[in-house]
Amino acid sequence: MGAPAEVAFAQLLFGGIAFMLLAAGSLVVFLVIYQKRLLRQQLHLRMAEATHQRQLLAAVIEAQEGERERIGRDLHDGIGSTISTAKLLLNRLETLPPTEDAEALLRLIREIMSAAVHDVRSISHSLYPAVLARFGLAEALQHLVDVSNETGQLPIVLEVEYGQPLPLAQELALYRIGQELVHNALKHAQGATRLLVQLHQQGPLLTLLVEDNGCGFPPDSAPPARGAGLRSIEVRVQMLRGRLHRQPVSGQGTRMIIELDDSDA
Structure with missing residues (x-):
């Protein structure tokens, strides 16, 4: 009579141990899965933040470059053309019979205007290098x-x-x-x-x-x-x-x- 009771107790004990092991294993698996999911979420947030920062930087620089392009185009097409026209007019005046002092003055003005045209073109290129868009x-x-x-x-x-x-x-x-x-x-x-x-x-x-x-x-x-x-x-x-x-x-x-x-x- 004692043996069957001992067998039942042993079976119950082993069953309890197995249940606890199964519960512990399930808990470990749950924790591992939860930790991986948490890590994936954190990685996703960091990647999203990094992407946002890159997009923000790109937008800021794109706006700066767009403004530089506009100013550079205005300088080249507006001021540059005006100064070039003035230089052509001065060259025309030089063909007239001026006095010796007027000739010296005209030469000086032509040099100044040439320098101004060069400076405007340099500023225009600095603001937006057209040669880059055209030739690489x-x-x-x-x-x-x-x-x-x-x-x-x-x-x-x-x-x-x-x-x-x-x-x-x-x-x-x-x-x-x-x-x-x-x-x-x-x-x-x-x-x-x-x-x-x-x-x-x-x-x-x-x-x-x-x-x-x-x-x-x-x-x-x-x-x-x-x-x-x-x-x-x-x-x-x-x-x-x-x-x-x-x-x-x-x-x-x-x-x-x-x-x-x-x-x-």
Whole structure:
């Protein structure tokens, strides 16, 4: 009589243990599933926030570029045409029999007007590089280098290996980055005798490099404060989902590198 009772008790005990193990396993599975779902939701929120930030940055920069394009077109078509017409009229007046003083004055006015036309065209290109929209990033960088070399401030060498053009919006952002880097180097590269601008494309990796051979600053010293120009560069690099590397070398200048990798997209 005792044995059957013991067997029933053992069965009940094993059944209870099995039930508790099953309940514990179900709880673990529930917690794991809940944790994964929570992680997916958090990842989705972060991705949505990052997408929103990129869209916001793109909208801000697009608005800026649109305004620059409008101003540049107005300068070129309005003021530039007016000054060019005035120059033609002065050339016409020069064919009349003037006095010797009038001839000198006319020559001076013609030189001033020529300089004004050049300045207006430079401002127009700075606001919106028409050569970029027409011929692409490589030609726009070449034009930027040619115009900068005309100042005689610092010789600039351009090296381009760019076989697969990017969409216009990305090329425009890269051009603005290059423009700002060249401007910064011309302004801050003390003691430099050469400036290298390099656009190199290899597979999915596109690299824009601007390097000077100025005095630079020691690696263990504090870098210069981030001005508006560098912040603008960082915003555009972030919009392009790229990477910005700043490599100062003591006594050997500063190297700025922007990398875009399509395989990371």
